[in-house]
Amino acid sequence: MKNFKYICLAVATAAIVSLSACNNTPTAENSSAPATTTTAQVSEATTHASHGSKAKININTAILSELDKFEAKLGVPALSNKIQAGRPYANPEDLVNKKVITQEQFEQIKDQVTVQEVVLTGEVKDVDYMTKLGLMKGHLLVAQELLDKNLPKQAEPHIGHPVEEIYVDVEDQLNERKVKEFKSTLVSLQDLVKSNPKDAKVKTNFTASVESVDGAIAVLPESQRSKPEFVLQVINGLLDAANSEYGAAIANGKIAAAIEYQDSRGFVVYSNELYKSISSQVAQNNPEAHKTIEASFAELTKVWPSAVPPAQPVKTPPEVTKLVKTIEQNSQAIIDKSSTQAQR
Numbered sequence: 001m002k003n004f005k006y007i008c009l010a011v012a013t014a015a016i017v018s019l020s021a022c023n024n025t026p027t028a029e030n031s032s033a034p035a036t037t038t039t040a041q042v043s044e045a046t047t048h049a050s051h052g053s054k055a056k057i058n059i060n061t062a063i064l065s066e067l068d069k070f071e072a073k074l075g076v077p078a079l080s081n082k083i084q085a086g087r088p089y090a091n092p093e094d095l096v097n098k099k100v101i102t103q104e105q106f107e108q109i110k111d112q113v114t115v116q117e118v119v120l121t122g123e124v125k126d127v128d129y130m131t132k133l134g135l136m137k138g139h140l141l142v143a144q145e146l147l148d149k150n151l152p153k154q155a156e157p158h159i160g161h162p163v164e165e166i167y168v169d170v171e172d173q174l175n176e177r178k179v180k181e182f183k184s185t186l187v188s189l190q191d192l193v194k195s196n197p198k199d200a201k202v203k204t205n206f207t208a209s210v211e212s213v214d215g216a217i218a219v220l221p222e223s224q225r226s227k228p229e230f231v232l233q234v235i236n237g238l239l240d241a242a243n244s245e246y247g248a249a250i251a252n253g254k255i256a257a258a259i260e261y262q263d264s265r266g267f268v269v270y271s272n273e274l275y276k277s278i279s280s281q282v283a284q285n286n287p288e289a290h291k292t293i294e295a296s297f298a299e300l301t302k303v304w305p306s307a308v309p310p311a312q313p314v315k316t317p318p319e320v321t322k323l324v325k326t327i328e329q330n331s332q333a334i335i336d337k338s339s340t341q342a343q344r
Contacts, residue, residue, distance in 0.1 A: 056114040059095065060088050063165075063241075068260070069112075072247035072317065074105050080248070089115050125173075126220060127230065131237035132170040134274070136162040136213045138238065138266030144206065145307035146262070152197030154308075157259055158266065159190045162213075170216075177219045182212035228278045228285075229338045232331040235271045242267035243324045246303070247317040255309040265304035272297050282334065289330040296326045 057066050067080035076082075079101070086098045092113040096106050106113075120128050139158040146155035163186035174181075189205040196202075217225070224230050242264040249260035275282075275297060283290040300323045303314045315323075 056116075057112055058114050058117060059083055059092065060115050061117070063169075066241075066244060068244040068248035070109050072244070073109060074101065076101065076105070077251070091115055123224075123230065126224065127233045127237065129170065129173045129177075130217060130220060130225075130234045132166055132173075133213055133217050134234055134238050134270055135241060135267065136166050137210075138242075138268075138270045139166075139263070140206075140210055140213065140266075141269050142262045142266035142307050147193070147197070147202070147206070149308065151308070152193050154258070154262070155197075156190065156193050158262060159186070159193055159209075161263075162209075163187055163190060174216060177216075179216045179219055180212075182209070182216070185209050185212050226278065226281075228281050229335045231274055231278045232335060235274050236328045236331055238267045238271040238274075239324045239327060242271070243317075243321055246320050249309075250313055250317050253313070253316075255313055258309050261304070261309045262307055265307060268300055268304060272301055286334050286337070289334050292330045293327050296323045296330075299323055300327070 057069065059067070064080045064084065067083050070083065071077075071079040082100050083095070086095070086100045089095065089098075092110060092115060093106070095101050095113065096103050139161045143155040143158035146152070146158070163183060167183050167186065171183075185205070185208050189202070189209050192199055192202050192205055245260045245264035245267070249255055249257045249264065251257075255261050275293065279290065279294065282293070300320070303320055305314065
């Protein structure tokens, strides 16, 4: 099981959102990173890779699903964990200096590596917040499916991920937004599934955990949560994570990592739910984009026929990437259109 997968989602969310698309670009401030973050670096980090630039990934703080992009590109098993184990890095070249990867491998990814931070503010911070909670929802959705199939050992990691890996990253924002602490609720559920998965309290605790995550999401204004331009940014963040996880799950044409397959399933399922909540608005204002997004989701969801991985992958990682990028590109067109109209 991958530990601390969601240590920091700031760069991940920034990577999938073009900030100028829906409001003015938020101010990026220097954090405690080893070097000062320049305006140019902020611009590059906050532009989605599918829209003209490669997003930088902070190897000191990035979530493992982001680091999975390097693993998939270089074809190095468990590279995400190796990068994490080598922290901290004073500069990108430390990946080579610490013998995590070779110089030749570094040359292939160096344009995507950074050790600098981006501080999020404004709407992009809200997108980051809801995306993190959306990852929690995705994990819990797939955990519920596995519990329903009487597979508690497979379900347990997906109950553990929200509390062990995501909660620590979103905790400051939860406190800022005055959300009641629910880490203990998640821990209680995880412990119960580990020790006595057939206990009747599992269902009660599971419901309480889901309600806690939903409650944390609900502190965002309903007008924001129902705005297509906002929700599409969250969807893109979840799909970006799903795409990375799926790529890490496949090796030699087979599903080699069930947990990553299940992670990606949960993120896609929840993304699809979110899209359905705004689909009527998108269909009314952007009918062609809606048709494309809806059709792409229909194809994408077929990749995960069940929470239990099929014998053979339904689609290859490049085929999944193509569907994800189609959704992201059409989403971005909607966001850009809305931004243009707002500026008139």
